[in-house]
Amino acid sequence: MGLSEFFSTFIPTVYADEEEQPVEIVEEEAPAAEEEVVEEEEEEEEEEEPEDPKEAIMEECAKQCSSLKHHLDECNERVENGSSENCIEEFFHFMHCADECAAPKIFAATK
Structure with a gap:
């Protein structure tokens, strides 16, 4: 028993000459207008995230360095x-200075 025969017992062989089976596309019904409005409101609520204070803090610390x-x-x-x-x-010297200054402020701002 050769190596290829050994692997063929575990892994099926696929040939490129086989014809592909057609795929059926099933169209779903459109959701009602009321459901769309509710989903849009939920998405807007999820998208509103608090601003990241890192950028402002890093700018302040860059001034100190x-x-x-x-x-x-x-x-x-x-x-x-x-x-x-x-x-x-x-x-690296500049970023180390800015990071040393900003790290405690950023962690204090994230609760």
């Missing part, structure tokens, strides 16, 4: 002017 932001901006200018360096180190 202005010296690191200045170093990142200077590095970005050098890269735009043809420097072969990257600004990963400056970016």
Whole structure:
């Protein structure tokens, strides 16, 4: 017994030459107008979520880390002017500062 014969005992073989069976499409009746209005109101209620305070908090904390932001901006200018360096180190320092500032405020805002 070969390997393919062994697997064929567990897995059926499908050939591309077989004709496909036509699929019947069953149309459902449209729901009543009253049901549509109720569903729309429920969807609107579900879609209304409180605003995420993270963006505002991160902007405030970015202002507190202005010296690191200045170093990142200077590095970005050098890269735009043809420097072969990257600004990963400056970016990580800036984001670490902003995250350290924002994390406790964000967790306090999410209850």
